[in-house]
Amino acid sequence: MSSTVSMRISGAWDHTLHRAALSEALRSDGLIRSLALDGHGRMVKVTLTDRKSRALTPSSLRCLSHLPTINMTAGCVHGCAYCYIRGYSQYPGDGAVTVYRNTAEQVERELLSKIKRNKQLPLAVYFCPSSDAFMPVDEVLDQSYCTMALLLGHHGIGVQFVTKGAIPDRFFDLFAQHPDIVAGQVGLTALDESLNAAIEPGAAPPQQRLEDLARLVDIGVTTSLRADPLILGVTDGDDDLAALFTEVAKRGIRDVSASYLFLRPAITGSLRRSIHDAVLLRRILAPFDGVSRSTICCSGGAGTFHPVEVRRSQLDRVNRIAEQCGLQMRICGCKNSELTNSKCHLANLAATTHTKQQAPAQTHLW
């Protein structure tokens, strides 16, 4: 059974307003209505549904091959213009999100089933390969909180996440009780607010994400920056990257993973629909003119990547800037198999090994 609500959310990010409006609409379970938050708002359709399939699933990405992953939703209200989930069959469409409202219960059932069958529990769970646990929708945040609290508090299973959202206070309180088994990556590629608003319209503003990085470091959580996807000629200028990396390093971050934008037809279509500034759109797409599609090594997915020599030289340059700012950079081998076979630490094994169940065999469970 599912229920749907429609609402307007602001193009300008206001977390309190977003959440209050979304809650109001979601409480009107089954009722369809719109709430205008400002003059240039976007319509978002929220559907609540029960998850039918397993919540904990393996990932085809090599960087995540050793951990189960979980998505709290199909779709994502952050609405990043470059997001690859737009090509997925379960993608609910631009401006829509399907929330799995029974995720915590489902995870508990799956863990209890493992316990009953004397199977080992995972070392950690990764949130979320194709959504964001911290998008500003109360039902998503509630399910994320319940699921993470269940894993950390009841089972001693680590939590690893990547986010472009704002992390609410209650999560910091939860993570502070288990810092050794939590690892987080915050996605941020530019400090420019208007550029971020154009390419990541529903994500948290850069300053919010910087604050969250600092708070995670303060409570002892293993934390890194995810500078992915960098956009050639748009977000990767020397001065812009130096400013970003300097701000991040000031907050105690020492690691960054980086990769460049790649295209698939659904991503190109999304960029064309979402980026209204024709000059910016041209700057994003022009470097791909005449470039042919190739295959991502570990996932089997195909996409259009910048030529390997371009990625090599640009990532070398990004690496030099990161080093000058005191950051160690890792390249995602999933998207750069010709350059490296290393992992970008989407999931952080250093934190994983702090979990209570430390049997070495568990690192190969997933």
Ligand code: SF4
């Ligand atoms: S936050 Fe992640 S999942 Fe959500 S739209 Fe952006 S890239 Fe996609």
